Amino acid sequence: MLRPKHELLLKQMNDQMKKILNYFTHKLAQIRIGKANTDLLDDITVEYDDKTMNLYHLASIELTHSNTILIKPWEDHILPLIETSILKSNLGIVPINNGKLIKMLIPNLTEESRKELIRINNLKFEQAKISLRNIRKEYKKRITLTLSDQDLRNKYNQDINERTKQSICLLEHIWNKKKKEIIKPI
Structure with a gap:
């Protein structure tokens, strides 16, 4: 019973x-294993308008190659905030900011x-x-x-x-x- x-x-x-x-x-x-994976960015938050927001709410994120992630913010002025957040995240990846988008090259292990x-x-x-x-x-x-x-x-x-x-x-x-x-x- x-x-x-x-x-x-x-x-x-x-x-x-x-x-x-x-x-x-x-x-x-x-885990970063030499292949681009948007899951790497799941925990990235950005300080925007006195709020902490998840990166996914502020930009589109796409994989362009097996080792490249592109981040295109919805608004251009957010780009430096996103770059700073990525640098602070300790991912071990240096974002490349070209003024319009951020490119992240995932190095091989x-x-x-x-x-x-x-x-x-x-x-x-x-x-x-x-x-x-x-x-x-x-x-x-x-x-x-x-x-x-x-x-x-x-x-x-x-x-x-x-x-x-x-x-x-x-x-x-x-x-x-x-x-x-x-x-x-x-």
């Missing part, structure tokens, strides 16, 4: 695990920088796995506190373990796929 309260707990747990997977996937998409990217993101991968396990621990504790029937507790705990295992496998798949992209020279 399934209990709605406990099923709700499992749904909440799934939602939290999905957030971790989505966040990790989003962060991996922002060296072998050393590839290894460093893998090392840094391996740490993020491990942190994401720890977060998933902490969620498992939290929800097992909640089930234990709210259920007195040992058989039901075991059933829910088994379900929690299985869902955690699936999430960790998915996380590993996502990371291994990205790792292959980083290792493989263009």
Whole structure:
């Protein structure tokens, strides 16, 4: 017999695990691997009219080659603000401002920088796995506190373990796929 309260707990747990997977996937998409990718600019904000605005709200962004991003602001006077924001973002890419648009050339990675990217993101991968396990621990504790029937507790705990295992496998798949992209020279 399934209990709605406990099923709700499992749904909440799934939602939290999905957030971790989505966040990790989003962060991996922002990694600069020698190919242009507009995801690199997702976190760039620009101070404009006393507001902080996302770059995507102020300009069109397009890929012109495998290693070039063009940023065309809706208004010309915003160009220096966008350039400053890109420089402050620590992307490691120097924007080229020609007065009408900003061109960003994505340099190829060296072998050393590839290894460093893998090392840094391996740490993020491990942190994401720890977060998933902490969620498992939290929800097992909640089930234990709210259920007195040992058989039901075991059933829910088994379900929690299985869902955690699936999430960790998915996380590993996502990371291994990205790792292959980083290792493989263009």
